[in-house]
Amino acid sequence: MGQNQQTQSQEEEVELEGIQDLYRSFIMECPSGSLYLHEFKRMFGVQNGTPESDYMDSIFRAFDMNHDNTMDFIEYVAAINLILRGKLEDKLRWSFKVFDSDDNGRLDRSELRKIVKIIYRIKKSCASDGSGIGSLTSEEVCDRIFQDVDVNSDGEITLEEFVEGTQRSPWLQSFLRLDASSSAWVQRYMCERKLMSSKDS
Numbered sequence: 001m002g003q004n005q006q007t008q009s010q011e012e013e014v015e016l017e018g019i020q021d022l023y024r025s026f027i028m029e030c031p032s033g034s035l036y037l038h039e040f041k042r043m044f045g046v047q048n049g050t051p052e053s054d055y056m057d058s059i060f061r062a063f064d065m066n067h068d069n070t071m072d073f074i075e076y077v078a079a080i081n082l083i084l085r086g087k088l089e090d091k092l093r094w095s096f097k098v099f100d101s102d103d104n105g106r107l108d109r110s111e112l113r114k115i116v117k118i119i120y121r122i123k124k125s126c127a128s129d130g131s132g133i134g135s136l137t138s139e140e141v142c143d144r145i146f147q148d149v150d151v152n153s154d155g156e157i158t159l160e161e162f163v164e165g166t167q168r169s170p171w172l173q174s175f176l177r178l179d180a181s182s183s184a185w186v187q188r189y190m191c192e193r194k195l196m197s198s199k200d201s
Contacts, residue, residue: 019077024097028075034070037056054118058098092163106156109142116141119175141175148172 003090026035029043037060063079064071071079099107099115116138136144149165149172150157166172175200 021076023073023083025074034072036070040071055098058115062094062097088167089163092166093159093172096159096162106158107162108156109146112142112157113138114180116145145172162195 040060041056045055063075065075101111148169149161151161
């Protein structure tokens with residue numbers, strides 16, 4: 001029992017140290033305490049007009065919880081934590097929120113088509129159908145997602161359908177897996193910040 005408490009205490013210290021590092025870097029970038037979209041993109045080296053820029057727009061909107069067009073430190077930590085450590089279900093819920101551009105709680109074909117095209121451009125390739133036979137067009141990907149996920153066939157995907165359908169479908173999980181890219185941006189940024197702060201001291 002004492003060993004477990006010691007391990008938990010060490011983990012909490014690491015967590016606290018990480019949050020303090022995040023706060024220092026956040027305040028260096030955003031002395032006002034508010035992070036704007038253009039600053040958010042700059043922090044991760046994302047240029048406007050790129051597929052990654054479209055994706056970062058959606059990420060920023062999803063984490064701007066009070067819809068004031070800025071991210072405060074709490075929202076920023078929530079974003080970083082989910083990208084780096086989130087459970088599959090939490091990431092899927094967040095992905096749904098990113099994809100649901102009109103915030104009505106349902107994905108229609110146009111919303112899905114838009115995100116499929118962004119994913120294609122980021123991955124710079126087409127999706128495989130999983131059989132090794134060939135690649136799918138963006139329209140075929142939309143059809144397959146609706147076939148796998150839209151349980152009641154009403155032409156819209158609810159949050160529950162999206163989460164449950166994606167958990168059942170390794171193909172869809174693989175297609176949606178952009179967390180590696182996001183994690184790479186975040187981890188590269190955090191490493192650069194640590195290197196800079198160690199040079200300063």
